[in-house]
Amino acid sequence: xxxxxxxxxxxxxxxxxxxxxxxxxxxxxxxxxxxxxxxxxxxxxxxxxxxxxxxxxxxxxxxxxxxxxxxxxxxxxxxxxxxxxxxxxxxxxxxxxxxxxxxxxxxxxxxxxxxxxxxxxxxxxxxxxxxxxxxxxxxxxxxxxxxxxxxxxxxxxxxxxxxxxxxxxxxxxxxxxxxxxxxxxxxxxxxxxxxxxxxxxxxxxxxxxxxxxxxxxxxxxxxxxxxxxxxxxxxxxxxxxxxxxxxxxxxxxxxxxxxxxxxxxxxxxxxxxxxxxxxxxxxxxxxxxxxxxxxxxxxxxxxxxxxxxxxxxxxxxxxxxxxxxxxxxxxxxxxxxxxxxxxxxxxxxxxxxxxxxxxxxxxxxxxxxxxxxxxxxxxxxxxxxxxxxxxxxxxxxxxxxxxxxxxxxxxxxxxxxxxxxxxxxxxxxxxxxxxxxxxxxxxxxxxxxxxxxxxxxxxxxxxxxxxxxxxxxxxxxxxxxxxxxxxxxxxxxxxxxxxxxxxxxxxxxxxxxxxxxxxxxxxxxxxxxxxxxxxxxxxxxxxxxxxxxxxxxxxxxxxxxxxxxxxxxxxxxxxxxxxxxxxxxxxxxxxxxxxxxxxxxxxxxxxxxxxxxxxxxxxxxxxxxxxxxxxxxxxxxxxxxxxxxxxxxxxxxxxxxxxxxxxxxxxxxxxxxxxxxxxxxxxxxxxxxxxxxxxxxxxxxxxxxxxxxxxxxxxxxxxxxxxxxxxxxxxxxxxxxxxxxxxxxxxxxx
Numbered sequence: 217x218x219x220x221x222x223x224x225x226x227x228x229x230x231x232x233x234x235x236x237x238x239x240x241x242x243x244x245x246x247x248x249x250x251x252x253x254x255x256x257x258x259x260x261x262x263x264x265x266x267x268x269x270x271x272x273x274x275x276x277x278x279x280x281x282x283x284x285x286x287x288x289x290x291x292x293x294x295x296x297x298x299x300x301x302x303x304x305x306x307x308x309x310x311x312x313x314x315x316x317x318x319x320x321x322x323x324x325x326x327x328x329x330x331x332x333x334x335x336x337x338x339x340x341x342x343x344x345x346x347x348x349x350x351x352x353x354x355x356x357x358x359x360x361x362x363x364x365x366x367x368x369x370x371x372x373x374x375x376x377x378x379x380x381x382x383x384x385x386x387x388x389x390x391x392x393x394x395x396x397x398x399x400x401x402x403x404x405x406x407x408x409x410x411x412x413x414x415x416x417x418x419x420x421x422x423x424x425x426x427x428x429x430x431x432x433x434x435x436x437x438x439x440x441x442x443x444x445x446x447x448x449x450x451x452x453x454x455x456x457x458x459x460x461x462x463x464x465x466x467x468x469x470x471x472x473x474x475x476x477x478x479x480x481x482x483x484x485x486x487x488x489x490x491x492x493x494x495x496x497x498x499x500x501x502x503x504x505x506x507x508x509x510x511x512x513x514x515x516x517x518x519x520x521x522x523x524x525x526x527x528x529x530x531x532x533x534x535x536x537x538x539x540x541x542x543x544x545x546x547x548x549x550x551x552x553x554x555x556x557x558x559x560x561x562x563x564x565x566x567x568x569x570x571x572x573x574x575x576x577x578x579x580x581x582x583x584x585x586x587x588x589x590x591x592x593x594x595x596x597x598x599x600x601x602x603x604x605x606x607x608x609x610x611x612x613x614x615x616x617x618x619x620x621x622x623x624x625x626x627x628x629x630x631x632x633x634x635x636x637x638x639x640x641x642x643x644x645x646x647x648x649x650x651x652x653x654x655x656x657x658x659x660x661x662x663x664x665x666x667x668x669x670x671x672x673x674x675x676x677x678x679x680x681x682x683x684x685x686x687x688x689x690x691x692x693x694x695x696x697x698x699x700x701x702x703x704x705x706x707x708x709x710x711x712x713x714x715x716x717x718x719x720x721x722x723x724x725x726x727x728x729x730x731x732x733x734x735x736x737x738x739x740x741x742x743x744x745x746x747x748x749x750x751x752x753x754x755x756x757x758x759x760x761x762x763x764x765x766x767x768x769x770x771x772x773x774x775x776x777x778x779x780x781x782x783x784x785x786x787x788x789x790x791x792x793x794x795x796x797x798x799x800x801x802x803x804x805x806x807x808x809x810x811x812x813x814x815x816x817x818x819x820x821x822x823x824x825x826x827x828x829x830x831x832x833x834x835x836x837x838x839x840x841x842x843x844x845x846x847x848x849x850x851x852x853x854x855x856x857x858x859x860x861x862x863x864x865x866x867x868x869x870x871x872x873x874x875x876x877x878x879x880x881x882x883x884x885x886x887x888x889x890x891x892x893x894x895x896x897x898x899x900x901x902x903x904x905x906x907x908x909x910x911x912x913x914x915x916x917x918x919x920x921x922x923x924x925x926x927x928x929x930x931x932x933x934x935x936x937x938x939x940x941x942x943x944x945x946x947x948x949x950x951x952x953x954x955x956x957x958x959x960x961x962x963x964x965x966x
Contacts, residue, residue, distance in 0.1 A: 217259045217260070217284075217285070217287060217288045217289070218256070218257070218258040218259050218260070218288070218289040219258070219260045219279060219284070219289065219290050219291065220242045220245045220247070220250050220256075220260070220261045220262070220291040220292075220293065221259065221262050221264070221271055221275055221276065221278075221279045221291070221292050221329040222233075222250075222262065222263045222264070222293045223243070223264045223275070223292075223293065223294045223295070223296075223310075223603060224239035224240050224242055224243035224263075224264070224265050224266075224294070224295040224296060225239055225264070225265070225266055225267075225295075225296035225309060225310050225521075226238075226239045226240045226266060226296070226298075226517045227296070227311060227351060228311060228312075228313060229310065229311060229312050229313075230313060230314050230315050230672065232308055232315045233297055233313065233315060234297075236296065236297070238400065238401055238405070239265075239295035239296045239402070240265050240266070240403040241346075241400045241401050242345060242401050242402050242405040243263050243264075243265050243293075244263070244265075245293060245401060245405075245409055246293060246408065246409060247261050247263045247407060248693050249409050249412045249413065250291070250412075254302055255412055255413060255459055256327060256412060256458060256459060257459070257460075258291075259318065262275060262278075262279075262800040266311045266354065267310060267311060268310060268311055269310050269312055269313065269321055269322065269323065269952070270574075272308075272310050272323055273323060273327065276292065276323070276327070276328060276331060277331060278494075279292060279331075280331040280334065280335040280337070280340075280491060280865075281334060281335075282334070282335070282336060284337060284701060285333060285337070286336050286337060286338045287337075287338070287339070288336075288337045288339065289335045289337070289339040289341070289456065290339065290340045290341070291312070291333065291341045291343070292328070292340075292341070292342045292343070293343045294308050294343070294344050294345065294346060294631065295345040295346065295402055295405060296308065296309055296310075296346055297313075297342065297346060297347070298311035298346035298347050299313075299315065299322065300957045301380075305324055305325060305326065306324075306325040306420075307322035307323060307324055308322060308323040308344075308740065308759075309322050310323065310423075310855070311323065312581070313414050319880075320574055321964060326588050327751070328342070328744070332376055332871055334907070335376070338375035338453070339375050339454060339456050340375055340377070340380040341377050341379070341426060341493060342375045342376075342377070343378075343379045343380075343408070344378070344379070344380045344381065344383040345380075345402050345405050346381065346403070347381075347382060349741075349762055350922070351791060367660050369484050370737065371811065375451070375452065375453055375456075376450045376452075377426055377428055377450035377456065378448070378449055378450050379426075379433075379447070379448045380446060380447045380448075381402070381403075381404035381405075381437075381444065381446055381447065382404075382446065382447075383445055383446075383447045392679075393711075396536065403437060403440060403441070404433060404437055404444070404446060407432065407433040407436040407437055407779045408433050409887070411424065411428070411429045411433055411436075411460055411602065411679055412424060412429065412458060412617055414524065414526065415432060415526075416428045416429045416431070416432035416433075416596070416752075417459075417524065417525065417554065418431075418432070418759065419485065421829060423457060423459065423460045423483075423577060423601075424458050424460075425455045425457050425459070426455075426456040426458060426546075427452075427455070429458055430446070430448045431797065433446055434446045434448075434623075438918050439947070440798075440836050441730070454705075461649075469481075469511065469515060469594035471507055471508060471511040472498075472508075472511055472512070472515070476491060476494055476495070477904070478514075479491035479494070480495075480515060480519070485525050485527060485528055485693070488519070488523065488525070488528050489527070489528060489531055490743040492516070492528070492531055492532055492535060493629075495512045495516050495535075496516075496535045496538075496539065497669070498512040499512045499539055500515060500539075504928055505521070505683070505886055508725065513556050516532050516535060516536055516539075517532075518535055519532040519604055520533045521559060521636065521685070522679045532719060542757060548580065557863065583607040590671070597701075597898060599935045602789040603713070606701060606932075607682070609849060614694075615879070615902060615904060616881070618879075618902065619726045619879030619880045619881075619904075622876055622879070622901075623876050623879075623880050624711055624878075626873075626876060628714070629712065629713065633712065633765060636735070637735070640734070640735035657818070660966050663954070679929055680936040694926075694927050694928070695720065695927065695931055696925060696927035696928055696929045696931070697757075697929075697931040697932040697935060698929060699932075700757065700781060700932065701757065701758075701759065701761065703794075704731045704759050704760060705731045705732055705754070705762050706753065706754050706757060706759055706760075706761055706762070706781050707732075707733070707736060707761050707762050707763075707764055707779075707780045707781065707784040708750040708753070708761060708762065708763055708764070708779045708780065708781065708782055708783070708784050709761050709763070709764045709765070709766055709771050709776075709780045709782070709784075709785060710744075710746050710750065710764075710765065710783070710784060710785045711743070711746075711765070711768060711785050711786075711870065712765045713870060713872055714744070714746075714785070714786065714870060714872055714894075715744065715872065715894075715897050716744050716745055716893065716894075716897045716956040716957065717744045717745050717746045717747075717785070717786045717893070717894075717956075718742060718744040718745070718747050718785065718786075719740065719741065719742070719744050719865065720743075720744040721740065721741055721742055721743040724738075724740040724742070725740055725741075726738050726740060726741060727740060729800040730760065730762075731760050731762075732760065732762035732763075733762065735764075736762040736764055737762065737763040737764075737765065738760075738762060738763075739751050739754075739760075739761055739762075739763075741763075742763050744956060745804075745893075745952055745953065745955075745956035746784050746785055747763070747802055748952050748955075748956070749784055749943075749949070749952065750763070750784040752939065752943060752948065753782075753784070753919075753936055754765065754943075755933065756935070756938075756939040764779065764780040764881040765777070766780070767869075767955065768785070768832065768833065768834055768835070768862065768869075768870065769833055769834040771783050771785060771787070771920070772787070772793060772797075772834050773834075773920055774796025774797055774923060774924055775793075775795065775796065775922065775924045776922040776923075776924070778925060778926055778927070781929075781932070782919055782920065782921055782932065782936070783797075783919065783920040783921075783928075784919050785807065785920075786804075786891070786916055786917050787799075787917065787918065787919075788806065788836045788850075788915035788916065789802070789849070789917075789921050790836060790839075790848060790849025790916075791846070791847070791849035792847050792849050793849065793920070795848070796922075796923055796924070797920045797922065797923060798920070798921040798922075798923055798929065799921070800919040800920075800921075800933055800936045800937050800940060801917060801918065801937045801940050801941060802916040802917055802918045802940075802950065802954060802964070803919070803940045803943070803949060804917050804961045804962045805906075805914055805915065805916055805917065805961060805962070805963070805964055806891040806892070806914065806915040806917050806961065807891065807892045807911040807913075807914050807915075807961075808837060808840065808889060808890070808891060808911065808912050808913050808914070808915065809889070809890070809891070809892045809895055809907055809910070809911060810824070810829070810886055810887055810888070810889050810907075810908045810911065811875070811887055811890070811895045811898070811905045811906065811907050811908065812824075812886055812887035812906055812908060813878050813886060813887065813904060813905060813906070814904040814905055814906045815904065816886055816887075817884060818887065818908070819856055820908065820909075821860050821861060821910065821912075824860050824863065824886065825860045825862055825885065826860075826862040827860070827862075827863060827864055827885075827886045827887070828863070828864040828865075828866050828884060828885040828886060829841055829865065829866065829876035829885055829886065829887050829888060829889060830862070830865075830866045830868055830873075830877070830887070830888035830889075831865060831866075831867060831868075831871055831872070831874065831888060831889045831890070832867070832869065832870040832871035832872075832873070832874070832890070833867040833870075835867065835871060836849075836850070836913075836915060837871055837889040837890055838846055838865060838867055839890075840859060840889060840913060841859060841863060841865045842865055848913070850913055850914075850915065853949060854913055854914045854915070854916075854942065855912075855913040856910070856911050856912060856913055856914070857911075857912040864885075866884060866885040871888055871889070871890035871891075871896075872890075872894065873892070874888030874890070875888060875890075875895075875898045875903050875905055876903070879903045879904055879905075880903065887908075889912070891915075892907075892911070892961075893956075893957040893959075893961060895907045896957065896958065896959075897957075916964075919936050919940075921933050944962065949963050950963075
């Protein structure tokens with residue numbers, strides 16, 4: 217059995233591998249020659265053109281698999297790019313080969329060598345019409361590196377032969393670059409095909425071996441170009457026959473003598489030439505025997521057209537011309553000429569039909585590839601669109617869940633804080649009741665003693681003052697700063713949900729040795745810009761800082777009932793607040809801006825006319841939206857924009873709630889007013905909002921002190937002013953601003 221695997225690759229997905237024109241034509245024509253029962257007569261021919269690595273490796277494995285017998289002939293042919301790596305290994309490039317990753321994407325020489333060794337066949341022929349490098353020149357299939365293909369793919373056992381188109385650093389040329397339009401095949405393959413068609417049969421015996429074919433292809437290739445030298449190597453035992461044409465017995469010769477028929481049908485050219493001489497003699501000497509003359513002439517004509525050997529055909533043609541000159545051929549001349557023309561016409565038509573069929577198939581293949589490419593591109597675009605939509609949906613869902621989670625956490629924190637405060641209030645009431653009861657019990661017993669003591673003390677004081685010549689005055693005997701210093705901590709009010717100014721630290725742990733009251737938070741449990749500023753106040757006083765978290769409107773209303781000492785919660789100085797609160801020097805300045813939902817069409821303040829906007833309750837943002845400039849309490853120089861006409865105000869607990877409500881999908885307002893830094897924090901957190909250009913007004917933010925405090929806060933306020941002034945001068949406030957806001961908001965805009 218004779219098996220052949222034809223592999224060719226003209227097109228590559230890697231743009232660094234040049235497209236070739238010859239390999240696909242090489243494969244098709246070489247396969248036809250091998251399949252032709254009158255030429256190669258191979259039993260099985262498989263053709264792979266522009267196929268993937270997986271297909272090619274599987275086909276090579278099938279060619280050399282163990283079911284083959286020792287006498288089977290196995291032929292592997294490759295036309296395309298051959299590439300060598302830095303270690304000298306040869307790789308055959310296929311359609312999906314990546315030049316930067318040869319090992320996993322190309323056919324390595326070692327892979328073929330191992331299969332050849334394992335195969336039972338003792339007749340193995342490898343034909344490589346390729347070069348072995350990745351540097352390509354016009355008209356070639358690549359340039360070799362530092363060593364020949366002959367050393368890359370070694371035949372390692374008996375009966376294995378490798379034939380290559382070139383060696384060393386030579387080029388493997390495409391035929392039309394050397395011999396013009398004579399062929400569309402590679403130069404080397406062109407001569408392989410010509411040789412198998414009969415040109416390699418130099419002895420005229422009708423048989424073509426591997427050696428015959430190589431000798432012919434070598435001679436013709438080197439004659440066509442001195443720059444390409446084919447090579448053959450291996451361990452060949454005996455002949456490997458590629459073509460052995462047997463002629464059918466011709467019944468038309470039956471009138472001739474048996475010995476002459478044997479000579480005509482001999483496999484030896486010499487005997488067939490002897491038969492020609494005898495036929496000519498018959499024609500000369502048997503003019504009167506029409507039957508014998510006719511048979512002899514028919515035999516000469518048949519041999520001149522059909523014999524395997526060009527030498528025999530040429531001799532027969534010469535003898536027919538000789539007989540014609542001698543007028544031995546008369547009336548058969550026109551018949552012979554007609555037969556020759558008919559044969560030539562039939563051959564021309566057959567070739568034309570084959571060419572037309574090849575062109576038709578090529579056109580169908582090209583159209584199929586074009587449609588496949590269009591379908592693949594459409595599918596690729598559809599897949600990309602689907603993936604983009606899927607990712608967009610996932611992103612939207614993730615943002616929605618994040619907003620819901622943030623809202624849930626905020627509500628949970630508020631609920632926990634409310635429960636904690638309720639528990640603390642209940643405990644305080646219980647303790648107050650117990651204290652009241654204890655006081656009531658001892659009150660009666662102490663009344664008499666107290667009255668007596670007061671009477672005696674008053675007498676002594678009055679008597680002493682009279683002796684000194686002075687009278688009592690109304691002097692406030694207790695100072696808030698002294699009380700704070702003596703107890704070792706300062707209690708600061710701040711908002712637990714006002715990021716990045718102040719917010720809970722979920723990972724913070726309450727220190728065991730804290731002096732903070734049980735209903736207050738420590739510096740480990742809070743974080744933010746305002747928190748760091750409050751801690752700096754405590755550090756400046758040399759005491760611990762603790763945090764209370766009352767509602768914002770309770771802070772702004774004053775009358776704190778001594779529940780906390782100072783407020784560091786981004787409170788703007790306004791005339792209204794100054795009626796109930798005293799303020800320190802400002803520690804930063806807040807530009808107020810408007811933000812809207814990211815997917816809305818609003819882009820200017822004027823576009824918000826008649827819309828609903830959100831703001832934190834009892835904030836300057838709410839006052840500005842209500843156009844209450846008295847409540848806003850800012851000088852005209854600090855107000856830069858007018859409120860859009862017809863705006864509806866939606867107040868929430870804090871302006872942070874406004875942003876989180878938009879993220880949760882709330883639609884009863886289209887935007888909110890807050891500080892520039894809050895909007896930046898919202899954007900950094902991924903909330904779906906967008907900041908409108910321009911500042912509506914600017915606020916002076918300071919620490920606040922309750923005017924109704926039972927203790928004098930004057931010295932405390934003066935000490936805070938001193939601390940803030942130092943922090944402005946040494947840049948600490950600027951550093952904290954850049955840390956939390958990513959910008960310096962501590963510089964006065966005035």
